[in-house]
Amino acid sequence: MTFSPNYVNSYAHFGIHETMLKDSVRTHTFRTAILDNPHLFRDKVVLDVGCGTGILSCFAARAGAARVYAVDCSHIVDQTRLIVRKNGLQDVITVIESRVEHLQLPEAVDIIVSEWMGYFLLDEFMLPSVLHARDNWLKPGGLMFPNKASVWLCGCDDAELRAEKLDFWHDVCGVDMSCMKSFSISEPAIEIVPDNHVTTTIHNVLSLDLQTCTTADLRFISPFQLRALRPNKLQAVLGYFCVSFTHGREPLQLNTGPMCDPTHWKQTIFFLDDTIPMDNNELLTGVIAVQQNKNNERDLDIALEYKFNGNMAIRCNLLRYRLR
């Protein structure tokens, strides 16, 4: 009996692709954005940045693109080539294994399609690679799919989630591990929050025009204020993102907020140190700061500071987070 030599690399990627492709909100939104707009894709040259299994390239080819360059730096491209051939699109789609920063194309492109979003929009920091591709390969007047992105915050009172993630540590099979709570507060949870737990207004803390924004825009400090929509016990600030496709006949949005169908990005939950009882119309104000981690370029540093000035005394807290 023999053993196979090298599945480890493939496996890591494989699991990710399965998760992403099974996120039907994600896949169907990109499909609609591309296939419903053949007038934009017909006879055009398209670049798919971080193509993975090549599904967006297949959509672009079926929407009438003349040529599609599908680029990914992982070994998944061996599978992508098989998929392209299996679907009879090998005359349209060229699969290229390359870091996008080292990419060499024979021509500039009319459209860039890319699904680059991570948790809280920016985690994994793939967007700079997409912007690099845009600056180097997109023709003047060329189109980005998606072309807008935004990040939003709101307050939530999911006591059950707080109990599960934080209070849990007080009694673990009879052992007091409450010091572990600080980890659960320091690191945001990635969970789906039902929309009935959203108890405040939502606040936009980042808006990107992907046609023009630069990498510098991904480092930001933004104030926010969340107004209670009803009396509630605020447990956490919740973050999520939207991306939009507005070049097509009908503008289309992929919204990962709690009021929309769940996606594999779920929501990003920043637990407060303590529960805050809020009356209707009371305000939680704060500042969020986000930057790329200096040691690991795929990591995101998030600092969140908030103040509550309602029936309670003024509170001021500094929390520090980093996503995986």
Added chain:
Amino acid sequence: MTFSPNYVNSYAHFGIHETMLKDSVRTHTFRTAILDNPHLFRDKVVLDVGCGTGILSCFAARAGAARVYAVDCSHIVDQTRLIVRKNGLQDVITVIESRVEHLQLPEAVDIIVSEWMGYFLLDEFMLPSVLHARDNWLKPGGLMFPNKASVWLCGCDDAELRAEKLDFWHDVCGVDMSCMKSFSISEPAIEIVPDNHVTTTIHNVLSLDLQTCTTADLRFISPFQLRALRPNKLQAVLGYFCVSFTHGREPLQLNTGPMCDPTHWKQTIFFLDDTIPMDNNELLTGVIAVQQNKNNERDLDIALEYKFNGNMAIRCNLLRYRLR
């Protein structure tokens, strides 16, 4: 505003500890094995290998141990020390940050407790470290907790799971990705299988006496035969493990099979190339071979060969797997 420097290491470990501690089957079984046997622990010296948050050490201390050495090579030990103190056990438990292979203790120990099991028992290959500790620090006649381990196979006909993991690739939003099926076959799925999908007898392919076994025993080739308990369409061979505590007043088992309460180890599912229709009492015979991966010592290579000689022609397949 400032950002925190170094949560990444902590985070990786933190998430794992949360998952493990929330596995109540796991934690309660160890708790019962230790706390129900104070006659074994009273005034004894205990070593906890890979202590993590130190929960097994706390159990041992509460069961009356004179001294407990809690050893882990990860930064989690900073938290472990806080937990030990919070629970007033600092006079009994000494927390040591060390690889167990480099461990220096002031004395030999009477008992080794350790939760070292990975997927399919051996994944992550922590057991050799536990055996190293046993050979170097356990007194003659000392006790291992757990002291037995075994691996089992059975057949299953979970068509829904096969559809979700394999057939899915035939039509991903209109794109044929059937070549990706080979990944789903090459790499076992880790999923919980309801016991009504088990359609064959179970077969023991590995039995370890942890008091005496050696690292060489972890490399094994074992024949198996699975007899259909009813007519069924066999989709997969399913693997799982048990560990036992038999030194106590009542023998205790932590069984991760589909007939028991689910654990975070779930079951390990090896899909067959094709579904096999089996009649009652028909046999699937095969051989499983398992070894540590040569390139990555934490990885497990698994080869599974099977033959079906019933109403169908003789089949022979060679599958190759590697767990994460």
